[in-house]
Amino acid sequence: MGQDSIVLLGVNHKKTPLEIREKMALTGGYQEPLEQLRGLEGLKEYYLLSTCNRVEVLFISQNPEQMRREVLDLLFAGKVSREEVAGCIYVYENQEAVHHLFMVASSLDSMIVGESQILGQLKEAFRHASEQKTAGMILNRLLHKAFSVAKRVRTETRIGANAVSISYAAVELGRKIFGDLRGKRVMLVGAGEMAELAAEHLMGQGIDDVVVANRTLERAMKLAARFKGRAIGLDEVVDQLLDVDILISSTGAQGLVLFKKDIAPLMPRRRNRPLFFIDIAVPRDLDPEINTLENIYLYDIDDLNNVVEMNREQRDKEALKARRIVEEESLKFQRWLAGMEVTPTIVDLRAVAESICQAELAKTLPRLNGISSKERKSIERMAASIVGKMLHHPMRYLKAEHACIDQTERIMQVRNLFQLNEQYEQSEE
Amino acid sequence: MSYPLFQASFTVYCIATALYIIFFLNQKKQIRKAARMVFIAAAFLHAVNILLRYIEAGHTPITSIHEVISFFAWSVACCHLSFRWRYTVKNSGTFTAVIVLLLMLIASFASRKILPLPPEMQSWWLPVHASVSIIAAAFLTLAAIGGVMYLLQERELKQKRFGFFFSRLPSLDTLDKLNQHCISIGFPLMTVGMLAGYIWARQIWGGRPWQWNPKIVMSVITWLLYAGLMHQRFTLGWRGRRAAGITIIAFFAVLLIIGSMLQEGL
Numbered sequence: 213m214g215q216d217s218i219v220l221l222g223v224n225h226k227k228t229p230l231e232i233r234e235k236m237a238l239t240g241g242y243q244e245p246l247e248q249l250r251g252l253e254g255l256k257e258y259y260l261l262s263t264c265n266r267v268e269v270l271f272i273s274q275n276p277e278q279m280r281r282e283v284l285d286l287l288f289a290g291k292v293s294r295e296e297v298a299g300c301i302y303v304y305e306n307q308e309a310v311h312h313l314f315m316v317a318s319s320l321d322s323m324i325v326g327e328s329q330i331l332g333q334l335k336e337a338f339r340h341a342s343e344q345k346t347a348g349m350i351l352n353r354l355l356h357k358a359f360s361v362a363k364r365v366r367t368e369t370r371i372g373a374n375a376v377s378i379s380y381a382a383v384e385l386g387r388k389i390f391g392d393l394r395g396k397r398v399m400l401v402g403a404g405e406m407a408e409l410a411a412e413h414l415m416g417q418g419i420d421d422v423v424v425a426n427r428t429l430e431r432a433m434k435l436a437a438r439f440k441g442r443a444i445g446l447d448e449v450v451d452q453l454l455d456v457d458i459l460i461s462s463t464g465a466q467g468l469v470l471f472k473k474d475i476a477p478l479m480p481r482r483r484n485r486p487l488f489f490i491d492i493a494v495p496r497d498l499d500p501e502i503n504t505l506e507n508i509y510l511y512d513i514d515d516l517n518n519v520v521e522m523n524r525e526q527r528d529k530e531a532l533k534a535r536r537i538v539e540e541e542s543l544k545f546q547r548w549l550a551g552m553e554v555t556p557t558i559v560d561l562r563a564v565a566e567s568i569c570q571a572e573l574a575k576t577l578p579r580l581n582g583i584s585s586k587e588r589k590s591i592e593r594m595a596a597s598i599v600g601k602m603l604h605h606p607m608r609y610l611k612a613e614h615a616c617i618d619q620t621e622r623i624m625q626v627r628n629l630f631q632l633n634e635q636y637e638q639s640e641e
Numbered sequence: 642m643s644y645p646l647f648q649a650s651f652t653v654y655c656i657a658t659a660l661y662i663i664f665f666l667n668q669k670k671q672i673r674k675a676a677r678m679v680f681i682a683a684a685f686l687h688a689v690n691i692l693l694r695y696i697e698a699g700h701t702p703i704t705s706i707h708e709v710i711s712f713f714a715w716s717v718a719c720c721h722l723s724f725r726w727r728y729t730v731k732n733s734g735t736f737t738a739v740i741v742l743l744l745m746l747i748a749s750f751a752s753r754k755i756l757p758l759p760p761e762m763q764s765w766w767l768p769v770h771a772s773v774s775i776i777a778a779a780f781l782t783l784a785a786i787g788g789v790m791y792l793l794q795e796r797e798l799k800q801k802r803f804g805f806f807f808s809r810l811p812s813l814d815t816l817d818k819l820n821q822h823c824i825s826i827g828f829p830l831m832t833v834g835m836l837a838g839y840i841w842a843r844q845i846w847g848g849r850p851w852q853w854n855p856k857i858v859m860s861v862i863t864w865l866l867y868a869g870l871m872h873q874r875f876t877l878g879w880r881g882r883r884a885a886g887i888t889i890i891a892f893f894a895v896l897l898i899i900g901s902m903l904q905e906g907l
Contacts, residue, residue: 388798388807391814483878486813503799507881515801 216256216620217276218350218549220309221283221301222268224321228300234428235291238262242340248286250346254279257348259341259355260287263333265322265404270313272350276305310354310549311542317358318365319372320534326371327409331362349624350552354545361541365534378406379413381516382490386414386458389488389509394418399456401425401449401470402463403435406492410460411439423456425449427463450474454482460490461497469497476505490516551632554610557623560632561606565599606630643697644753646690647711651745653683654718658738665735665809673734680738684718691715698755701768703775706903707751712772713899714744716779720823724783730819731811736786766841774834778895780827781867785892787819788885795882817880820888828867835860856901863894 223233238245242260249258249271258271269287273279280303288297304312315321319330338355341347347355366372386393398419400407403426411422422441425448426432432443444452446463449470453459463469475487484507491498491512503510550556573595577588606626610619626632660676691712694702702708721737724730794810797803810816870887873879 385798388794388812389814391812391818480877484880485878486881506883509798511801518801518803 216272216274216350218270218272218306218309218354219276219280220268220270220304220312221280222261222266223300223302224266224268226321227302232292232296232300233265233267234431236267236288236297238267238287239430242337243344245287246340246344246346249283250344252279252282252286254282257351258283258346259338259351261316261334261337263330266316268316270309270351270354272348306549307542307546310545311538313354313358314361314538314542314545315535317362318534318538319362320365320531320538325531327406328366328372329409331359334362335359348618349620350549353548357541357545361538364541365537368537369530369533371530371534378492378513378516379410382410382460382511383413383417385509385511385516386417386488389486390457392418395420396457397421397423397455398458398460399423399425399449399452400435401446401459401461401497402427402465402493403431404462404464404492407460407462408435408438410490410492414458415439419458423452425452450478453478453487456487457485458488458490460492462491462493463497465493465497466495468499470502471499472501472505475502475508479505479507492516551627552620552623554619554623557610557626557632558607561603561626561630564630564632565603569595569599643690643693646686646693647749647753650683650686650690651749653679653686654738654742654745657683658735658742661735661738665732668809676734676738680718680734681722684715684722687711687715687718694755700758700763701772702755703768703771704758704762705752705754705756707748707753709771709775709899709903710744710748710751713775713778714741714748716776717741717744717782720776720779720783724819724822730787730815732809733783733786733790733811733819736790737783740782740786762845764841764844766837766844770834770837770841773830773837777827777830777834778899780823780830781888781892781895784820784823784827784888787816787823788888788892791816791820791885792882792889795885813881817884820884821874821880824867824871824888828871831864831867835864856898859894859898859901863891863898866891866894 223236225233228236238260239262242262245260246258249255249260254273254275256272256274258269261268261270269283271279271283284294284297284301302312312321317331317334319326319328322330334355338347341351383393386396390396393414394417396419398411398414398421400411400422403424411419415422422436422439423444424432424436424439424441425444425446426435427446429443429445432445436443446469453475461469470489479487486507486509489498489502489508489510491510493513496512498510498512500510500512502508551560573592577591580591583591606629610622610626657676657680660672660679664672664676691702694708703712717737718741721734721741724733790810791813793806794813794816797807798813866887870879870884870891874884
């Protein structure tokens, strides 16, 4: 029986162009692909995560190499060629996989570092996996640990202030321009995580109409449905700008999307009603010259950052702190995982028994007056053999080739029964 | 009898202005409330002062320089307070209080002697013309204050350097609405004031009231400026920076007219 490996495969915004990511995205929800993966024999536990910036699969298997190929073929066959997949995919195993998952959960791997949406998406993904019972003990523990790492990062560093503050700044500026945001209309151009977040913040301020323009109409419609808005194509943006007050642009385009000459003729037709442009795309979508037009206020991501006076240094320092937490937690998890084998469990079990034995002897022996060293030895032996007999069956249960209960599960049971994890965690703190 | 009241209201305006400035700096709500109460008290004292002067003089006290400027200050204060009914403009109190105080200061330097009215001025068109015109000027003053605030705020938003004024000034939309609101009251009043002046002048000088004196030409130009601005706003949606700029320029013209009127002795 070989060693179990935790394997994480995926693509994200860093290495993979949007066109490929779009094709790989699991647009039909998690149910179907999770069901398909059930057909693969070698997978013990698995879950899937698909957001607009990443698609990831995490599974536990005894032969990672083979399963990796099979999983990729199953999920992406017909969508993208093998070569394309091979060119952009990253594969992490064990410790690295854990580390990566924690990085993702705590939003250190996000396009906008510190945004909190990813955690919700991760929880959603995990909920599907656990409903379909594809997440077992290890994944359960791993994902829950990931959530708590994210929480720790959020509370112990100010990394979250960055992303939140950008949306907050957008709202604040909107208020300074429009006074009341109620009844105003927002257009999202491109459907990135950050745009979604900013739109969400604005919705909270009473914005009542959202228009989503995206290159792929499907994604636009999905996002529009979320905000109960409308979806339009990218070529309609300029026309639609007549009725919009705030525009948030976050396309992945390489060059500029909207130019001064597109906007200038609109203003008389808008009767000069003010327009607030927020450009959170990197590289920028909106021509900086637009800001020179009257009644138009253009802010790019650096401007918004200036608003919240979060300088780069501070942000990097927080990211560093957050990385350290992730580092620390993934080591801890690694230690826990190592304990989930038979031998260390037996060692822990023995150690616990031994310490109970010693403690009881230390309490009892001084109370017995005038016993010889021989008698003393006998008592010690007796205590040791009681413990030994008590542990005999649990140990056999651990080691045996059990047909119906998985070994990991048995290890977990024993560890829970004797509270081995608690002890281990206490000693750590 | 009326002068001690003038002094009293002047002092209370001082306190109100000081409180408004403190509020502008530290943005504490209680101070704004206090400033407002003090400001209302000052305006009330000022009103009694004007009333008593009316009784003392036996005619509407808008004839001497002191009286005109004092009445102007009182009108600005009252117009400002009248906004409270409809909407509040954050921190506009500070600007208004400073202007009112400045006007009071000028009024206090002018001669307070009650002058007997020459017979040709004893027409009831005079108080109508003068009071309506000054109230119009008060609304236009507030429009100009709004314009200055707009330009300050807009500059911060455009240049993306957020300094002292950004958090303290209201939104551009509020300021633009203030501008529209003030001009749409001030402009008709100005028109009525000018018509009253025309009728009055006709009474005095008979059938040839239209004299090409610079004062009247200036008034007509100013009137056209406001009329043009109103027209452009309704038809083309002129607003914001452009409207604020024109409002400020036109306001200087208004000041010039008032100044020249006072110097020439109406």
